[in-house]
Amino acid sequence: MMGSDFKETFMKYVFMFAASLSVISIILIFYFIFEGGLPFILEEGVTNFIFGTEWRPTASNPKFGILPMIVGSIIVTLGAVIVGVPVGIMTSIFMAHFCPPNLYRFAKPAINMMAAIPSIVYGFFALQVFVPISRNLLGGTGMNIVTASVLLGIMILPTIIGLSESSIRAIPRSYYEASVGLGATHERSVMNVVVPAAKSGIISAVILGIGRAIGETMAVILVTGNQPVIPSGLNQGVRTLTTNIVLEMGYASGRHQEALIATAVVLFIFILIINAVFMYIKSREGND
Amino acid sequence: QEGAISVISREDGSGTRGAFVEIVGVVDENDDDMTTQSAAIQNSTNGVMQTVGQDAQAIGYISLGSLDDSVKAVTVDGVEATAENIASEDYPIARPFNVAWSGDLSEVAQDFLNFINSAEGQAVVVEEGYISVDEEAPAYEAAGVEGTVEVVGSTSVSPVMEKLAEEYQALNEGVTVNITANGSSAGMAAAQDGTADIGMASRALDEDEAGALEHQAIALDGIAVIVNNDNPATDLSLDAIRSIFLGEITEWEEAVK
Amino acid sequence: MANTKFKIQDLDFYYGDFQALKGINMDIEEKLVTAFIGPSGCGKSTFLKTLNRMQDLTPGAKVDGLIALDGEDIYQKDYNVNLLRKRVGMVFQHPNPFPKSIYDNIAYGPRTHGISDKHELDNIVETSLKSAAIWDEVKDKLNRNATEISGGQQQRICIARAIANEPEVLLMDEPTSALDPISTGKIEELIDDLKETYTVVIVTHNMQQAARISDKTAFFLTGEVVEFDETEKIFSNPSDERTDDYISGRFG
Amino acid sequence: MANTKFKIQDLDFYYGDFQALKGINMDIEEKLVTAFIGPSGCGKSTFLKTLNRMQDLTPGAKVDGLIALDGEDIYQKDYNVNLLRKRVGMVFQHPNPFPKSIYDNIAYGPRTHGISDKHELDNIVETSLKSAAIWDEVKDKLNRNATEISGGQQQRICIARAIANEPEVLLMDEPTSALDPISTGKIEELIDDLKETYTVVIVTHNMQQAARISDKTAFFLTGEVVEFDETEKIFSNPSDERTDDYISGRFG
Amino acid sequence: MNKGFNWVKFFAWLSAAFTLGMLLFIILFILWNGVPALSLDMFSLKYTTDNVSMMPAIISTLIIILIALLIAVPIGVFTGFYLVEYADRDSKFLPIIRLATDTLAAVPSIVYGLFGMLFFVSSQRLGLGYSHYAGIFTITIMILPLIISSTEEALRSVNDSLRMGSLALGAGQLRTIFTVVLPVAMPGILSGIILAIGRIVGESAALIYTLGSSGQLLQGLSSSGRTLAVHMYVLSQEGFHVKEAYATATILIVIVLLINWLSTVISRKLGTGGK
């Protein structure tokens, strides 16, 4: 009996240690990225770096302004939200309340599978299919904000659908029954009672989708044009924070490389902000 | 061809781009890259080819070794981009493929390097469509070494490096050559900190790198200027190409005179 | 003698292959409280939910026989089910207010049925809450989320919500079983008031409750109605032995 | 007169700041059935769970006072809780068999307490299932998943699972409230058999049940024991007016 | 209210049709481009510049999936145990772990790549070089939050009455967790594992700077290699083997389909409460 007590306590600490590993990991990542990028930002000057509009990293008098990329990330992410969120939420509502069981058996794994298709495949697809369409409709190279937004909008669908479907399903059936019992139609019961009740879960899903959109690289890189310029219209190309890193990382050295790691620092801060919003929403939900 | 030109360029730091802007003169008085900011950027040869291949208005440039019939290379001031014309310096746009290593090269790695610099090695280079750096290279003699060589760096260099490695391994059964293609800088960094035996770069080494590493060119690579197959233009002047990439000429009517 | 509100004839009900109701015949009279009692699993809830066709939502459910509301077959083709559910309101075992404000909970039914005038809605909300004997407790917090009040209050909100639809019949499935004795008392009083205006059908596990509040009582056993009569008669002098056994606690 | 199995003195119990039990004093006697009755929320379950220290699992729970099993304080420091729970078994309101085979359900307790001999386990499984009056129904399907049988059978499997631990006391919290009358009848018979061997403490909502099966009954109200006496006395001639009100259905 | 065109239903169907149609379109696009390029050569054990075989990449992909799961699943599941079964609801450690896992889940893969390069690969730190080790460790951290959150959810959905049932028989907490709770939570954990496999299979940015991209069959975990996604990326880069890149994508899709199918089979087995 003494032995089993020891085992209980010992394993408790093993579990606790396992739990602390993710904290250690995030601290390590945080440390190495900031160690690599923060000195550069301080040297360059926070304002020059964040608000500089010129990116000429290899010039003899190099310019490291990442405002165009910050703007690019924000615009493209916004675009992805405009495309992906309505479709994603409506699809999740479909999956939870409209989908015939026979279709569901096939649709559910299909949507899971969407998440496992490599980004490059999405990129190839968009370059071959979306870019020509976009070029015909909007002119220019076809590699622009709209194309990237549509692509990202599609890529965040599985994240949004998966999470909001499960939060819609988690709403007690009694709400739905009460509404139907008052003579409301199926559609009205779903849209006016069930979906609003799942609001916070859906918002979490959207925020996670936003995180995915900001972090996506290998696909967008092929279809955004990647010009480090603040765009003047929707048919202009943009460069995002992530593509800036991936584009040049392989060939950058010295201060150029530091500038790219510093870009990762800014990206990291963006993610932290999104996460803070996420936590805030979750905690409010807890208090409801 | 008429209408606005879609300029497709490579990313800042790319070896192809570095050589292209320098030789074509897409630079200012400080030799700074002045490629128009409205050029769309693709970060691989394939990206440029695919983009140009489907956009009738597009112009771009790629490594000559990668050229296929999905796009069309234009002649520059009437000269076609071929190995002979590059070797004879009639065709002006070319760049070196470099390898670099830190002082103490392992025995196997040294032997592999010897192979690259040998007649056999340079024959591979030529066969793959690149230009040899040494026409009179000595013949290679297998030294019977064994071990592993780690080669890291430029994506552009790696296809020819893979060929070289294959030929070499055929002659030296006991050697494995691992090639990782993730960029010239990654290669130089790996060579400096010992992660790699040999680094590959498709650009000139910068000051720090050149100070820390020994390096040499193993081949010359032509850079072809490409347009869409539907584009009737077959020849562009070096001046026109320069103006296009500087953003001074934006319409095809002005470019093709 | 009161009018017949619901006329049920030879009603069979199946969950897939399982027959949960067997040959039910019953007349439910207007403006009376009818109670259904019987041991767990005997089919009380099942029967209740056939009356407003909530069973349509159960996959595999099948109804055979006649249920007529005011003489009209509610299972006939093209019958307007939404209108039926407006006319036949329902209160569930566990209070299930929507996670919306108290006001929006009450206004939900009227809005569903096309009322959008603010003034009219205000009126409906006030009268319904008053009828459900909860107006005084919530009148100052109509914007409060309805899930943040006590269980007893929630159940009265649900009753008010049903009343706001101006139903003719009110079905209640063990409405007090999740509540404390004080809330239960309030709801029992309320049911007594409601029968002035509505026809009430209530399922209860608690025989004392049935005795206290109902006019007529039906005793169910394994999907059949064993006895259906005046409540007084059922509890003082049942004609069936099984009824007697059940109400005197010999089983269940 | 029987021996005292549990001695409870001045027991107070708190959920955080809320006092759920107030000054309970009670002697639970060996090999008798003791029933706890009272309206919902009065503390019956709370009290029951202090007897095998299941309340240790409730965050913020606090116990004050003495509970002694065979004269030994079960809340003393370093008291072996796992052994206590082996000696004081428990059956819950909703049948909660593990989603394992029937055999593994019954063998779970013995295996936990160190028995691994196949033959011995076979024996225990058989006797326990027999004691729980379910052997005949399941003897041919011991490999069947225990969640795939009827609710009443599940509950008897849970009782058998508790018995397999050879406990001295069996605590039951409304063990029949989720069951149909026939299953309920079987379990009541079973309890009657069990008291030959075990001390049984049972919480029930059903006063008839308490009257039928228990030797002594405690009536709880808002955390206090109003009356604790011979069952016959409680149901025929209670000394406290509130007990009388409750058992005659005037509230609750 | 009941008359007129049903917009909600219309848009729900339309959105689902768009989503599924898009997926179908992408898959057809890949198959169209990839199937004609498939050849037996592409599955020979030895990679050469002529056959650009994906066999070494398939093997590396499977090895990386296996080892990354071997590391991440116990850590993730144990973390889930801690979060659900041990930590007090108001423990201070809890929000910290949650913050950490939420942030890990949101870190872009390129940042993982940079981190892996700076920490695992670089000789100034762990000095693992471009290797399976470095790739596996990086990807392990990446999938950890997926495993943790699905385990946590699965454990929380296990009815407390089962825990109570076990504890009331005198079983300790460990025994309760491993013999009663874990089996019930298994399907949920499994679906997290499937998501994690999908993430590994689809990843390239984080691996190019850690695993490297050697096309050769691995000689050990300390040698560099490539997964199928990286293989595709490298093949496509210089425009020499674009068709083969699509062929690789085809195989990748087939593998993803297989994994999905396998998981439904397994969770159906588990779902019926294994005997």
Ligand SMILES: Nc1ncnc2c1ncn2[C@@H]1O[C@H](COP(=O)(O)OP(=O)(O)OP(=O)(O)O)[C@@H](O)[C@H]1O
């Ligand atoms: N959705 C369903 N599918 C299959 N069988 C069902 C379903 N709902 C109920 N049953 C079965 O139908 C029978 C009657 O159930 P019902 O819920 O009507 O009983 P009840 O009298 O309301 O019981 P309780 O007092 O426990 O609520 C039971 O045997 C039950 O198991």
Ligand SMILES: Nc1ncnc2c1ncn2[C@@H]1O[C@H](COP(=O)(O)OP(=O)(O)OP(=O)(O)O)[C@@H](O)[C@H]1O
């Ligand atoms: N975990 C808990 N935290 C806080 N309060 C609790 C908790 N469990 C029970 N209570 C409260 O303690 C009181 C007694 O609850 P208990 O469950 O013991 O009642 P009971 O007599 O068993 O009722 P029932 O017949 O409904 O089961 C109730 O007021 C209840 O709300």
Ligand SMILES: [Mg+2]
């Ligand atoms: Mg019922």
Ligand SMILES: [Mg+2]
């Ligand atoms: Mg209780």
Ligand SMILES: O=P([O-])([O-])[O-]
């Ligand atoms: O142009 P590259 O740098 O990829 O050779």
